[in-house]
Amino acid sequence: MSKFDLSRRSLLKAGLAGVAASALPYHIARAQGAVTVGIVYVGPRDDFGWNQAHAVAAKALKEVSGVTVIEEENVPETDAVAKSMESMINLDGANLILATSFGYYNPFVVDMAKKYPKVEFRHAAPLWSKDKDPANAGSYFPYLNQAHYVNGVAAGLSSASGKIGFVAAKPIPSVLSNINSVLLGARSVKPDATVRVIFTGDWSLPVREAEATNALVDAGCDVITCHVDSPKVVIETAEARGVKSLGHNASQAPLAPKGFITGAEYKWETIYKSFAADIAGAKTLPNFLVGGFDKDMLRSTPYGAGATEEAKKAADAARAALVKGEAIYKGTLKDNQGKVVVDKTYDNYDPYLDGMNWLLEGVQGSIT
Structure with missing residues (x-):
């Protein structure tokens, strides 16, 4: 974590950024059609894994004209992430926040989305609910x-x-x-x-x-x-x-x-570039976005x-x-306890597969 990141948090804690509740930099960015994206990582960007996959996408996003990217790594799944997101909005003028860790969503993304209704918040896990969550929040997730x-x-x-x-x-x-x-x-x-x-x-x-x-x-x-x-x-x-x-x-x-x-x-840049293009074009971002190879997300x-x-x-x-669109789960398949768990061809995005709680016959191991 850089000294700059720490100083931004200190400003918020001291209340100096509170006067930016109306988010003047944000309104300037909007007026000019610019896009400022804040990306928050739970770990280091060079971890050869989850965080690095997002960092690779962030690098690609930085190459898009008119897009500014603000990043902060090693942010725990606590109120620290709320402070980081708020800093990006009030100090950097972010009009899109990408929260990339599972535990960031509730309550942190949800609360920030309610507090800043003109900022778009998107979270890298399929948790957004139309019935209970803010309309300026949402989820995105490729089927790896x-x-x-x-x-x-x-x-x-x-x-x-x-x-x-x-x-x-x-x-x-x-x-x-x-x-x-x-x-x-x-x-x-x-x-x-x-x-x-x-x-x-x-x-x-x-x-x-x-x-x-x-x-x-x-x-x-x-x-x-x-x-x-x-x-x-x-x-x-x-x-x-x-x-x-x-x-x-x-x-x-x-x-x-x-x-x-x-x-x-993951090919997160496909999603991130589409979000940035929507904001630049004053279009409504999708609240729920999923895909796989067919949508160039992997x-x-x-x-x-x-x-x-x-x-x-x-x-x-x-x-x-x-x-x-070739299906992966098709025919009759049993779990490794002998129970039939697949009795037909399922589309790769079928909700039934989202609730998978079994290991197939041929997998040695137990989930209990």
């Missing part, structure tokens, strides 16, 4: 499981054993969807492929992540992937053990020059040395099919 399905295809054809290891934070629907999608991608090219999962219990536990990776390698997994905030430890540990790896959130390719295959990446990390030529071709084909 589509890119994990592509990861699975590449893994299936890059693994000698067909055993894929998955280090996961918590058994919530989005994580379970990524695990199951890796399995389905792998089994589309290698029907006997399996995924073994270990849950660490939280989003950032580096020691536990290293232990889980080592345990998976010891269990015979020769490809490792994950869903944790920063995959850095997982990827580096896999590389040190001489096994292949698949990325999550952002690019971890530099961390594994020998074993990296590809990765599932990308696969360029292939590394761990990807076979066969894997590259199959993964490219799988991604092209998803762009055209």
Whole structure:
């Protein structure tokens, strides 16, 4: 955190920015059609994971003419984020706030949106409710499981054993969807492929992540992937053990020059540029925006040395099919307890899949 960020917070605490409640810089920006975007991160921007994915998008946004980007990193999910957002509005003239961590939304984004009705607030998780939340707030979120399905295809054809290891934070629907999608991608090219999962219990536990990776390698997994905030430890540990790896959130390719295959990446800049264009054009921003490969909201990390030529071709084909709307969850599928959980073809955005609370047959592990 820079001294400048701290001084801005000090001004707010001292009340010196209170006179800006009418947000004079904001009105000037509006009058000129300018766009000032404030982006708040819960961790460091160079974490090789969740925060870095947003920072990559922020860099792209800075290259858009007429757009100013204000960033603050390492902001905890406390009233500190409210102070950061308010600072960006009153001191920097922000007319769009992007809150990028799950815990920022309620009450902080909601309260700030009520206090500043002429400022747009958008949050990177599908939490906005039309019935109870302010109209100048909203949610955006790409379905990363589509890119994990592509990861699975590449893994299936890059693994000698067909055993894929998955280090996961918590058994919530989005994580379970990524695990199951890796399995389905792998089994589309290698029907006997399996995924073994270990849950660490939280989003950032580096020691536990290293232990889980080592345990998976010891269990015979020769490809490792994950869903944790920063995959850095997982990827580096896999590389040190001489096994292949698949990325999550952002690019971890530099961390594994020998074993990296590809990765599932968010393409947040597609969303951020569309928001900025709407504000510049005095258009109403969508309150709820989701998508995947079909809406250019995801990308696969360029292939590394761990990807076979066969894997590259199959993964490219799988991604092209998803762009055209090919469904991932189809036919009859059982969970790893023997219960039928998929009995038809589901569109990739079907609400039923949003409530996923099971691991498919072929995934070794438990959510309880």
